[in-house]
Amino acid sequence: MSARPNAAAATTTADSADACCAEPLPVLGRDVTVPLVTGGEVTYAALDYAASAPALQRVWDDVAAYAPYYGSVHRGAGYLSQLSTDLFEQSRVTVAEFLDCREGDQVVFTRSTTDSLNLLAQVVPADCQVFVFETEHHASLLPWRDTQVTYLNAPRTPAQAVETLERALADRDPHGPALVCVTGASNVTGELWPVRELAAAAHAHGARIVLDAAQLAPHHPVSVRELDVDWVAFSGHKLYAPFGSGVLAGRADWLQAAEPYLAGGGASRTVARRADGGVDVEWHTTAARHEAGSPNVIGVYSIASACKALTEAGFDSLVARERHLIDTVRAGLAEVPEVRVLSLFGDDAPRVGVISFVVDGWNSSHFAAALSAEYGIGVRDGLFCAHPLVRTLLGSDPQDPGECGAPEPAAPGERSLNAIRVSFGAGTPDEHVERFVGAVKELVRDGAQWKYRTEDGRCVPDRG
Numbered sequence: 001m002s003a004r005p006n007a008a009a010a011t012t013t014a015d016s017a018d019a020c021c022a023e024p025l026p027v028l029g030r031d032v033t034v035p036l037v038t039g040g041e042v043t044y045a046a047l048d049y050a051a052s053a054p055a056l057q058r059v060w061d062d063v064a065a066y067a068p069y070y071g072s073v074h075r076g077a078g079y080l081s082q083l084s085t086d087l088f089e090q091s092r093v094t095v096a097e098f099l100d101c102r103e104g105d106q107v108v109f110t111r112s113t114t115d116s117l118n119l120l121a122q123v124v125p126a127d128c129q130v131f132v133f134e135t136e137h138h139a140s141l142l143p144w145r146d147t148q149v150t151y152l153n154a155p156r157t158p159a160q161a162v163e164t165l166e167r168a169l170a171d172r173d174p175h176g177p178a179l180v181c182v183t184g185a186s187n188v189t190g191e192l193w194p195v196r197e198l199a200a201a202a203h204a205h206g207a208r209i210v211l212d213a214a215q216l217a218p219h220h221p222v223s224v225r226e227l228d229v230d231w232v233a234f235s236g237h238k239l240y241a242p243f244g245s246g247v248l249a250g251r252a253d254w255l256q257a258a259e260p261y262l263a264g265g266g267a268s269r270t271v272a273r274r275a276d277g278g279v280d281v282e283w284h285t286t287a288a289r290h291e292a293g294s295p296n297v298i299g300v301y302s303i304a305s306a307c308k309a310l311t312e313a314g315f316d317s318l319v320a321r322e323r324h325l326i327d328t329v330r331a332g333l334a335e336v337p338e339v340r341v342l343s344l345f346g347d348d349a350p351r352v353g354v355i356s357f358v359v360d361g362w363n364s365s366h367f368a369a370a371l372s373a374e375y376g377i378g379v380r381d382g383l384f385c386a387h388p389l390v391r392t393l394l395g396s397d398p399q400d401p402g403e404c405g406a407p408e409p410a411a412p413g414e415r416s417l418n419a420i421r422v423s424f425g426a427g428t429p430d431e432h433v434e435r436f437v438g439a440v441k442e443l444v445r446d447g448a449q450w451k452y453r454t455e456d457g458r459c460v461p462d463r464g
Contacts, residue, residue, distance in 0.1 A: 022321045025313055026057035027240065027427030034376045037450045037461045042376035045432035049238070050187050050354045050423035051380055053218060055302070056240040062305040063243065063298055073297055074266065074288075088297050091304035092287070098307035099232055099249050100223035107249045108287045109300050113214040114139040116233035116248035117181070119290055120210055121147065123258035129178040131168055131207070133161070134388040135188075135344065140181045140212045141388070154392050157345055158194040162201055169205035178207035184216030188386050188393070188421070190326075190354030191345050192216070199228045210250070214238050218425055219322060219352040221315045224250065236299055240427070241306040245299025248290075256285045264292035310426070318426050322353050325424055325433050329355055332437030338362075338444050342393040342419060353424040356384070358394065359444060364418040366459040370448040373461045375439040377432075380421045390419055 033041040046054055066087065071080030073088045092107045101107065110116045121143035124130070130144040133152045141151075150168055155161035165180065172178055180202045185192050195211055202209040208230040213222050217234040224232055231250030236243060260267040260283055267289050269282045283289050310318065330347075333339045338360040343349065359367055368381035383390045396417055422436060451462040 022317060024321070024429050025240075025309070025318075025426040027054040028057060028060055029054050030427065030429070036376060037373040037463075045375075045377040045435055047422045047424050047428070047432060047436055048378050048380050049218070049425045049428070050190075050215060050384075050421060052237045052242055053240045053425055054427055055242055056306055056309050056427065058309040059241050059302050059305045063302055066301060067298070070297065073295060084297055088295065088300055091300045094304040094307050095247055096249065098222075098311060099247075100221075100225045101249055102225055104252060105224065105250055106252045106255055106287045107247060108255065108290050109295060109303075110233075110246040110248055110290075111244060111296070112139075112237070112246040113137075113212060113233045113235040114143075114246075116246050117210070117212065118143045119248055119261045120179075120231060120233070120254075121145075122261050123254050123290075124179055125177045125254070127176045129172050129176060129207075130181065131165065131172075131178065132181045133164075134392070135186065136181065136183055136386065136389070137187050137212065137214070138385040138387070139214070140183060141386075144181075154344060154389065158197070158349075162194060162197045165198055166201045166205070169201065169207055172205070172207075174206060178202075178205070180207055180209040181212065182209065183212045183214075184222065185219065185352045185354070186344070186386075186389070187215050187354060188356050188384050188389050188419075189343050189345075190215070190351035190423075191343065191349045192220075192351060195227050195229065203228070208251070215352060215354060218310075220319060236303040236306065239303060239306045240309070240425075241299070241302035243296070243299035243302040245296045245303055247303065255287075255290060259283075260292055261290040262292040266295070267292035313426065322425065325428060325430070326351065326353055326355070328430070328433050329422060329424075329437060333357060333440065336441055336444050339440065342390070344389075344393070353428070354421065355423070356390070356393075356419045356421040358419050359440075362443075363459065364420045365457075366448070366452055367443065368420055369452055369459040369461065370443055370450070371436070371439055373452075374443075374449055375435065377436050377439055379436075380423075382418050384419070384421055391417075394419065 029046060032044045034044045035041050069080050069083050071078060071084040073085045096107050110119055117139055124147060128147050130147045130149045131152060132141055135154045152164050152168055155164050182198050183193055184195055199209045210231040211229040213232050213234040216222055218239045222232060231248060233248050234246065236245045267283055269284050272280045274280055333341055340358050342356045364381040368379050371377040371379055424433060452459045453462040
């Protein structure tokens with residue numbers, strides 16, 4: 001598990017040719033059919049991986065095989081409890097290996113990337129300065145409310161991102177702790193960020209860095225050691241393991257020094273009443289310190305299963321095949337003059353299978369609704385919980401408020417202030433992206449075949 005994201009994104013022509021013949025990994029839902037408003041049914045094309053990827057069949061099978069043996073963990077004396085405890089702790093080892101963690105790093109299981117970054121925000125030293133680009137997902141942008149936060153302007157090149165961070169860090173108080181939070185791959189544009197270079201800049205100025213790998217880990221290998229990040233966070237539901245679990249992995253010192261993220265059973269080693277009526281608590285110094293309550297054993301095991309499945313499939317092959325899918329989509333969209341693909345770093349920037357775009361003359365909600373209702377294609381429209389970034393890319397006010405995931409009320413045909421996002425990965429068949437490209441061309445050329453109306457701020461088929 002030791003490749004740089006930027007290096008992993010490069011593929012040769014031969015790689016792409018081989019990828020055309022490679023089979024997608026088996027996922028749940030690959031044979032599901034959905035009705036069309038125009039009549040008949042079609043196999044559903046799930047192209048919203050950036051929000052939640054389908055479960056790998058391997059993950060589902062592993063979970064189903066374990067489910068009859070499910071039991072409480074860590075303190076149960078029975079056979080099933082002991083088996084579940086071993087499985088839970090072995091999953092921690094598997095994740096550490098998947099991330100190429102350093103000796104002494106801790107793997108803490110959480111509910112999601114959002115939960116992981118909120119956990120980290122609770123354990124940073126009180127006088128910590130936090131630096132975060134405005135281009136981040138809200139999970140990275142918002143948890144730092146109780147710290148001194150510096151929001152950095154959107155860079156237009158990877159080199160500019162490093163320069164912007166270096167300038168900001170040079171102006172900080174060099175005697176206090178500092179933390180940089182950065183994504184590995186944008187959930188809006190799919191572009192890979194220069195994580196290794198940003199980590200080097202952070203460490204040169206005495207700061208630490210946390211990598212939001214929610215969009216990176218499902219597509220490329222992530223090596224904590226090679227990228228030299230202090231922590232990494234990701235979600236199971238984007239890693240083909242949608243069972244409600246996430247990971248925060250990295251340095252143990254701040255985690256051990258802070259009060260538990262949640263107080264309760266599992267986080268405490270001993271609890272005793274004092275003579276004055278109070279309570280003395282000794283907290284764990286292991287990852288258990290921040291895993292209070294009964295853990296999500298199924299979710300944790302599913303992440304470990306997904307880590308094994310991706311490793312065994314081979315990221316070289318997965319990256320090459322995804323590159324082929326990306327090229328197919330981008331080439332198809334480029335043939336439609338009315339389509340504008342959103343990008344920070346330009347067309348040649350390495351990226352994962354996440355592409356956002358707008359269509360002249362179309363409201364994004366209307367376009368996405370037509371893709372679903374008339375073609376059986378599931379994409380996403382809106383601001384993708386990255387409001388400042390999308391508004392910057394669209395040329396609208398980056399400070400304009402709005403609710404996450406709630407597109408503006410607009411009638412079909414009105415200009416959209418939002419975008420459309422298509423995303424895919426290891427389980428996506430070629431036919432799905434080819435159908436998507438064909439559908440985009442037909443909708444732009446011929447218009448929608450059905451009438452749509454606005455309901456609760458979204459365009460939906462008008463069924464009379």
